[in-house]
Amino acid sequence: MYVISGVTGHTGKVAAETLLSRGESVRVVVRDAAQGAAFAARGAEVAVADLGDADALARAFAGAKGAYVLLPPNLAAPDVFAWQAGLLAAFRSAAEAAALPHLVFLSSIGASQPSGTGPIVGVHRGEQVLRGLSRTRATFLRPGYFHENVAGSLGTLAEGKFVTFFPPDFPLPSAATRDIGALVATLLLEGPTEDGAVVELGSPVTPNETADAIGRITGRRPALVALPATEQAATLRGLGVPPPVAALFQEMTTAFIDGHIAWEPGRRHVASQTSIEEVLRGLLSQPRPSQAQS
Template sequence: MIVLTTPTGQIGRRTLDRLLAADAPVRVIVRDASRLPAAVRDRVQIVEGSHGDPDVIAKAFAGADTLFWLVPPIPQAPSVDDAYAGFSRPALDALRTHGVERVVSVSALGRGTPQAEHAGPVTASLALDDLLAATGVHHRALVMPSFMENLLRQTELIRSRGMFTSPVSGDRKMPTCAIDDIAAVAADLLLDDGWTGVEEVPVLGPEDLSFAEMAEIMSEVLERPVRFQQVPGADFRDRLLQFGSSEAMAQGMLDMMLAKDAGLDNAVTRTDRSSTPTSFRRWCEDVLKPAVLG
């Protein structure tokens, strides 16, 4: 039995689709089961509630052998550590008592780099990876750069003003990956009961691009000018605060972006195994263009 968290989120939903296509037995933890399509509800076991709740976790883990673990966004958390290790504590305790053998989790690049020591959610994700491994499970941490889908948060800005922004320099070349590719890697691991031990699995997309290069590709695909604008870190943090983030989480997000600007995501050498197929141009054609042009 595979237990899957965040089945209505972007990564979880796509991973679930792949598991069901393979006819795998799946149990999902979901806050509101009505958000699942009826066809999905008929094919999975459902445990309703938060996967940060010990009672929910105990029910979900009973008889399970594999877990897909993804910490949901908690922008109001009092600290970044609370948002990751704190939220995951019931699951960490339950892994030791319920016999779950394998865990695939969503994490971040940067292990072993000086930038990762003060990188907000990245630092917390890597610490959570260590806690998961310490339970004794076989563990694969999907370590990733920023997602292409993050740009969808700026759809209106791209549409109305022909621009997108970040505190990261426009010249910094970095990997970026599509959520469909993350789900494909996750599902393959969840369906394979032959792997053991603890490893990181980088998911890097097919190429490194700067924001300036991404703006050129977006302009060509959208057939309208799009430019990148670097914004001051204070402005980035203040915008997160305006949208309801706690001080700690807003600062943590800024720390992460500054770490990326200093090379956090460039430490892993790209290989055929870590390169995933969806190019940024293809993603713009399939996802961004419909979103912007409607």
């Protein structure tokens, strides 16, 4: 039995579907039973639990070989890191209480750095909290920048432009969420190795390559507009992102460009299986906003 959280999002959904397709027993963790109905129809168990409820989460982990957890985005939290700390404490407590053998945690490239990485600081702290459990071995999956993040910049395509805060030829380490979910399933099936094992996922993609892919899909390559990273926070604030969160994302972008966020030497590394063009084909088939979102 494998326990999967985040099934209403991208990575958890793929992980659960992958395990079910391989004939494995799966228990999905959702906040409302209705959210798990599609998985129940495929034979999965459904556990109703808030990720911050350690007791409910321990019940969900009971009897499992391994579990997948992640920190969901929450732009509305007054203090994002404090909110995440509550979830991490629940993950640790639940894993210990359930004697869970293996916990796969969605971390990020750059999580080896304690500061200066924007929102990635949260998963750095998560790795520290989840190391050294007496009954549970943790595996930390560190993907690169999500391919899907490009969706926020597709709104200006109607104007013939593609806006980015990265230099045109910057090789941004990137991965598709479907590849993350598939690798989660693989890591759970492999089982635990040493506690604190790190697995990286991703391959470089430049903004120019992304613009080229858009051109192949649409028949019209957009003009690449590379804005300075120092303008990102103001742009995000203008789109309604809370100022502290906007500042964190600008810090992250700058850290990528400066090389502060990078792959860690000596770690197991898995290349991307899904190209940026494949992801863009899916995104461009959906309705798009008229304004850019970064």
